[in-house]
Structures are given as structure tokens and as C-alpha cells.
Amino acid sequence: MEYIKDKIEKIVSEYVKREFGKEYPVRFLNPPKISMGDLTLSSAFEIGKRERKNPKEIAEKLKALLNEIDEIEKIDIAGPGYINLFLNKEKYFNNIKNVIDYKKSGKKTGKTIVEHTNINPNKAAHIGHMRNAVLGDTLVRMLKFTGEEVEVQNYIDDTGVQVADVVYGALYIDNKSIDDLRKIEKIDYYLWDLYVRVYENDSEESKNRRREVHHKIEKGKSPEREYAEFISLAVLKRHLETVERLGIYYDVLPRESDIIALKFWDSAFELMKKSGVIYFQDEGENRGCWVMKVFEDGEEREKVIVKSNGAITYVGKDISYHLWKFGLLKKDFYYKKFDKRHYITTSKSEEAEEGISFGSGKRVFNVIDQRQSYLQNIVKKAISKMGYEEAAENLTHFSYEVVALSKKSAEEMGFKVEEGKSFVEVSGRKGVGVKADDLIDELERRALSEVRKRHPEFSSEKSESIARMISSSALRYYMLKYTLNSLIVFDFDEALKFEGETGPYLQYSNVRMKSLFRKFEEETGIKVEDEIKPPYFFESFESDKLESLWEAIVIASRFDSELDASIKNLEPSRLAKFAFLLCQKLNYIYNNFPVIKEKDREKRKITLFTLHFLYKQLNKTLDILGIEKPEAM
């Protein structure tokens, strides 16, 4: 489809240039119904509006020009000026290889850094974190598919108050030694409860002691620091195990403690002072602080970057970290292996593995929920004001709404829901939330029971492996099907579904196709790839039947533009919906068009071809969505 669109674009652009001496973007629409056309060109409206011409007249002119394109069979002008194009089916079918393999010449951006997940290493991951990880991972897959170089970072805030609070709990509430902690199997679960207990009986005294613990952790060498290091790494390991269940990995795990130890801030501070972005305030309420001016709605405000006690604020650390991401800081971390798949930062040069380096991206995406918009914006402004306008321009906050718990689900778990509220906010401090591992366990359990029911002959190993793929896809699709600014009100009934618009439905459709092709080859002795080679003859097909196959082909041909739009609008849900649509078409054809039993070889060939084309497009889409494809279900 992109192949034909490019041809059309060229002709329209040339026309606009010749006639008006200008350049307008050429845009296409999908007709609401395939009977109206295979593709709609909306240029008549755009040109008409800008040149104050009647859209219909422009449409007529374009129609005459576009008639020359070989692949276009008919052009209709509809309504106020839609240019509806009908493709020549025969030519399209026979040329489908070009359609699939055609690649628009895109320009490479340079290295893109995507930061996502970023779970505080002080308790178990919950479903909200999974939304972040799945969105981030899918963004990575989308970019990689288009050939971009992508580096994936998962930032570990191992010196924050959250970690300090559980260190305090382990030390002073539970009196655990590090060895005791080491013996706990799921330390993230233990800390989930401990974290709640820390806040349950909070007092002025405990508050002070927590602050003291936090201080000691930031300062360096102390027992508290050792606890913090042990806990954050142990929990990190658990988090990585959790996201691995969804097929999610990272290139590097930058640690805040290393940012502090390597004094990233000092370099950033120098740069900020030099560019005049921050200055010392010697009066008013921010007396003794280094502050940055922020303009908000015409008003000038001060944002504290260095506190009066010399400590750096969160924004300050974030600014220095982002300067590093763009390679603008004259400093770098050292890196060592954390496990088989991940590198982690270290501040000790003697631990460093040689020849390994990260950061210095051309473009950065931060996958962080919508509540952080204000701070993300300040970081962006700071970088821009320091004179790095290009970097600021290439810094994108990939923002999304959070996950809350439905009233029903919350009550099932024994949480109180405020009167009149239909959902409850997830809160680590209160322990309100669904642990990711618990949810995945439950999904796996249900999937396994379904697989066993359907395939009692499978070995338990095989069944379990399939169940794992199903549970992973169920969760991934659940997190992806909502648009970014839709608040997900998590509901067990909805999330545990395997029917309808779900990940398992997509997998099932894929499995059906695979097994159909396999059976076809077994029974006929002909390879599918050989069978579907051109030429095609449509005469034998009833026209309405052919039309529904054609519709499926047109829809499947939109893969490239759908991926493109998903990336441009930063909206992975769009691609998820597209996968679902493909599967609906696949299943419809599957149910209504016989293949192996079809006596008419031409009909069989065209049906098989259509299914195969959809299957190929679906496979690419599933890969990008991170949905695995089981052999059987």
C-alpha cells in the first residue's frame, strides 16, 4: 500500500507545486466502508481550504492526473470532495511481494534512549508498574522494527526515601540482619508488607530515625548503606524476574547511588552556573538555595535546585542524569555485568568491564506516568535554557495515565473503598495494589487449566510453556489496549479474560492459521508458499465473497501506516487495535471460507493467499506488541 501511496503522493505534490508553487502534506484516509473505495485521498480539502478553491474542482483535476497510475482501476469523487481510489485487484495481488517488501526511505535518527520501568527497589512490583514496563517495551519494539538503534534503560533509585524506609523497618522494627534478609525467598513480598508496617505506627520519633537512615545512606559507608545496597539489589533482581515473565529486558541499569558517588551533579552544577540557568538566592523564602527561574502562565517562579543545606533536589539529579543521557556531561559511569542479560552501573573503576559504554543518545524517551509531567517539563526547560535546545527538543516525556483498582477488585482484596468512589488509587505505603507476580501467577494457573482441558495429551512441560505465553500476552494486551490518557481501572474479571479483545484471542487466531497451513501441506503435499504464487484468476469467485477477501487484504495492507501512526502519535494502543482487527478478519474468513475442502483450485488459492497475507502481517504486529506465538493452544 505504501508503494501506491508514494506514487500518488508524488503526483499530487507535483501538481500542487506546479499550480500553486507550494508544498502541502499529502494525507490519506481509510474509507469507512470498503465499498466506498480502498483508499481515500483527502488532498482536495486541504488544497481547497488553503487556496480558497472549491474542493470538488480540485478533486476533479487530481482525478484526471491519478488516472494514469497503473494500479488504480477507478476513482470516485464523493461528498464534498473525497477522492476515493479503487485499486486493480489483479495487479495488486500479482504484485503483492512489492507491497510487502516495499520500504519507505526513512532517515535514521541516531541512537534513541528509552527509559522505562524505574520501579523503586523497596517492594514488589504492582500492576501499575506493569503498565509502564509494557508500554516502554512496546515503544522500544516499535522503534527497533523501523530500524532505529535503541538503548533501553531502567533507572534504579536506590538511595531514595522509599529504600531508607524499608531499611529502617528491617533494622528497627523487625531487627533483621542482612543474613536474615538473604534467607527470605521473595524479599520483594516481605518488604511490601514491611513498608506498610513502617507507616502504620508512624510517630515523630520514627520519622526522625527514618530521616537519619536516609541521610546515612546518601552519605556513604555505614551499616545502613550496606542494607540499602543489599535490599535494592535483591529487589531489583526480583523485579527483573517479574518483567522477564513478560519478555522485557534492558540494556543498562543506571543507579542513583552511582550518580551521587561519581559526582555527576558537580559537573552539571558547573554547566548550569556557567549558562546562568541557576543562581544563588540570598533573600526571601528560598534564601540560601540555588534556584532556577521558571515561567508559568506569565508568572515567574523559583524552583529550588540545591537546598540551603547543600543537598540536591530530585530535579537537580534528574537534570544531571539527562545531561549524561545526551552525552552533554563530561562524565560517565563504569559498567559491570549484573546478570546474563543486563549491565549495571558502578562507581568503582576496578569493577568496570572494558569497552562497554552507554548513554550519549540523540533522542530520549522517558516512559513515566502523567503525574510527573510538571517535573519532566522543568528538566526539559532547564536543558533548553542551558543552550542545549536540540537535546531539549529531542527529549520526550512518554506520558500515560495510572492504573487504579476497581471498587469490586479492591473490596475483594480486603481494601476499604471510600464512600461514593468507583475506584481506589494504588498506594505502596498503604499496601493497596495488586502485585504483578500474583496476577501473572493467577493468569498462568487459569491458562494452564485451559490448555490441559483442550490438550490432555501434552506433556506438563509443554502445557506450562504454553500457559506462560498465554498469561504474558493476556497481561500485555490488557495494558496496551487502552489509550495512554485513559485511566485503567483494574478489574480482575476483565484482566483474567481470554476471550474477545484479549491477547489470547490474538494468539489463538495465529495458532489456527499455523495449523491450517500445516494441515494443508500435509494433505496436499504442496507448500503453501508455492501454492499461492501468482497468477490469480478471480472469475470463479462470487463477487461478494471476493469482496470480503479483498477487504481483509486492504486492511492488512495498512500495517506500515498503522505502525507509522502509532509511533508518530506515540500511541501503542493503535497497533494493538490493529492486531485485533486483523484477527477478526482472519477468523471470519476461517469460519466462512473452506480451504482444504475447497474443490475449486482457484478459489482455494485466493483464499489461502489472503489468509497467508494476513497471517504474515499479524506476525509482524504480534512481534512488535511482544506477544509470543505458541505452536498450539
Added chain:
RNA sequence: GCGCCCGUAGCUCAACAGGAUAGAGCAUUGGAUUUCUAAUCCAAAUGUUGGGGGUUCGAGUCCCUCCGGGCGCGCCA
């Protein structure tokens, strides 16, 4: 107080940058397997797109206003 986001079918959500008759899933009712996996498919029913006004060839989408909801605005991270 200021700023951002949201309000669409009984429920959960779509609607591509302002485009054509606002669509899916779930739930409900009825149907499909001598035929390629029924985690499937088909059919029926469901709407004053929160209310009102404006902009234009055209508004769920943009502007104003009102109502209802969410979030953010720290010398917390």
C-alpha cells in the same frame, strides 16, 4: 487559586491531524460444527457523544460557558 487530562451504548473502551451512516469487546437473546482448533463465527438489540452557545462545506474532536470527575503545582523522591 492556577495549570493539564477526562465525561461516548447497561459495563469497559475505540473513533487516525476537523471528515462520510459514531464503532468494538463484555453482558443479554437467538443461531452455526456429517467440513481446516467453538479461546471461534453469524444475527438481534442498545446512543440527544454530560448541558448550553459559537466557529464552517462539515464538530465526539476546535473555542466559550456551566455541571461532574481525575491529576499536578514542595528546600519529598
